[in-house]
Every structure is written in C-alpha cells, then in structure tokens.
Amino acid sequence: MAKVIIFGVLDTAELAHYYLTHDSADEVVAFTVNREFLKETEFKGLPVVAFEDVETIFPPQEFKFFAPMTGRKMNKNREKIYLEAKAKGYGFISYISSKATLFNNQIGENCFILEDNTIQPFTTIGNNVVLWSGNHIGHHGQIKDHVFFTSHVVLSGHCVIESYCFFGVNSTIRDYLHIAEGTLVAMSASVTKATEPWGVYMGNPAEKRPIPSHKVY
Template sequence: MIKSKKLIIVGDTAFAEIALEYFDADSDYEVVGFSVEEAFLKAPKKCGLPVMPFEHLDSYFSPDNHYVYVAIVYTQLNRLRTRLSTTAKNKGYKLASYISSRAFIWRNVELGEHCFIFEDNTVQPFVKIGKNVVLWSGNHIGHHSTINDNCFIASHAVISGFCDIGENTFIGVNATVANNINVGKDNWLGPNTVIMKNTESGSLFKTEQPDPAKITANRFFKVKE
C-alpha cells in the first residue's frame, strides 16, 4: 500500500504501539513520530521514532502536511483522548482514522472522524458512529443503532438494533445491550453485563468476581502431583 499521508501518534502506551502496527500494515499512513505531553515524556524515541512534546508539536511537524491519531484508551471516561484530539485539531492537524480492512462496515454506515475500528467488527446497515470512537476487535453493532461521540467499546460486545449509546460511554468485553435500548452518557458497562432497559447518565454497572469453589481445580480434574 502506498504511504501517501504522514501521521503522528499521540501516546506512548501499549495502544500507541498497536496503533503503529495497524497503521503501518494496513493503511496509507506513514507513522513518522510519537508525541506525549511534556510532563510525561520519558524517552526521546519509541519504536525507533522520535517522541516530541505535545505542547510544541507544531514546531517539529507542520500541521499542513501531518495527521494526528490520539492512541489513548478510556482514561477519565474517554476525556483524555477527547481533550488531546480536540487540541490537535485546534492546532490545525487533520485527525486520522483507522478502519481495518478485515472489519465489515456496511456501505451506508455514517462514521465520524478520529475513529479506530479493529478487525472482525460487524457494523450493520444504518448505523451511525460519532467521532473519537474506538471499537476493539470482534464487536457486533446492530442495524439502526447510534454510538455517540467519545465512546470506547471493548472486544466481543453486542449492541443490538435500534440502540443509542450515550457519549463517553465504555462498554466492556462480552457485554450485551438488548434491542431498542438507550444507554445514557458517561456509562460504564463492565465485562459480561447485560443491559435490558434504558440507563441513566453516569450509571456504572459492575461485574462481580465469582467466588472459587471449595474444591481445587487439581482435585476436581484428579491431577496427581
């Protein structure tokens, strides 16, 4: 694939490394550097590329011919990714998106800027996805549903048809949202939660760790030491 666009990745965590790998292998972006806020700058290079202070990014990489992707997960209910991407856009940078060539995105899906959609996502007809949304691998987004701005959907979640997911919401692995449900903004849906009715803004749905059985796994499976 011809690399026709130059990209800076904001962040230096595991997501930043993953973003580098995906953009490099499966996009027309050439990653030319990383950037973090000056107070968190740990090293001058990452993965062989320069790391520049975010506050002075435009002194190193011109906004005229560079794109930015902010590889931050759901910190502060997605506020950190939102703040940094908004600041980069205000500096004059275009915001990049990554859409895996192995994701299934129906032709009439509406997709906002600065999104990252991993492999094996299924996004059905008439879905609307706002800006600054992350869909980790293997999710199902049902027809006529809306995912509003600044959401993070972890792996293998199911959002059924005609749902509305409020902005800044996090949905954990294997969570399920039934048909015709409105999830309020700033919600946290823990792993494996099932949402069967509308939720209020700011709701947190925890997942309880099950207690271990009184018998050990070794004894149950008759493992001889």
C-alpha cells in the first residue's frame, strides 16, 4: 500500500480519488496544484498544497505521486507534471481497474486504466498512459509513453503507438499499423494505414486533415 498525492482538484483528480479509495490498496493523503491555481486548502476532506512546495511537506521517500491528467496539448501538460514530479524525487503509482481484463501485460508508471478495458496478451504499455473506459487493445502491440485513449477505441493487433498520440471516442485502428508520434485520431475515425507525425486524422477511411489555424492541441 502506498500513500499517494494526486495532482489536480478537477474532475479527473476527483475520479482518481474515487477509484483509488474504492478499488485499490493505496491511500490518497493529499492533493497538489500549481500555486497560481491554489484557491482552497482542502478537497475531498484532504489537504491541498502548492506543487512548488509539495516535496517539503510530503517527502518523496515516504509518499508516491499520481498525475491522472487529461490529454490537453497532446498529453504535453501531463508529461510536464510527470517529469517535474519525477525531478522532485517521487515514484509513481499506476491505477488499473479491477474490472479491466489483462494478461500479465507490462505496464509503466503513472498510468490510469479504467474499467472494461481489455488488454490482450503480449501488448506492452509505457509510462503516463491513460486508457479511459471500454477500450479493446489488441495483442502483440506496443503503446509508448504519454498516450491518451478516450472510450470504446478498437486498437487491433500488432500496432505500434508512438508517444503523444490521442484517440477519440469510437475510433478504430486496423492491425499491423504504425501510428506516428503526435497523431490525433478523431472521434469515429477508421485508420487503415500508417500515419504521419503530428497529423490529425478524420473520417472513414481516415485521411489526414489540416489543423485549423485557431486550434491549439
């Protein structure tokens, strides 16, 4: 059992607190946010402290860290906090739902894997990966660091997913594909061929689309 500090006080942090409290042996002891967003000193009955000071209040030798953040800016925000907490000396937990189906898969740290995910044999998952509920992750694949799957994504077998990818709800990826770094797969898109780095893919079959000039991922 680890004593855990959660980064954030918004919906995802609240969900993480619920899951860890009701479906893990770990104990949440505090929350932390960047000082500029520190509006309240308590959340869910637990202290909230400035991230800039967290290691002096909750020493890394005694506490673990969890940053279950969204995929904003193609997972770069979550990566930033993950790396900064690591630089402070923290180790990380991962949460894997008891209602997920796994087969002795290798899974990295600071992963948030919710209910009804099926991760088939011989697929590995890197660090700082989010799998929201209800995804099918096919066999003999590799998901690298800082990736976000929303819900009901079908990833077929033998796929390699590079870092910083994002998969929208109900998207589908055919087998044996290489999904390049920073690929954004839109909701309900069907990817049938390898992608290019930092491309946005929409449609069925999915095609690369230009990023609108006003849009920041």
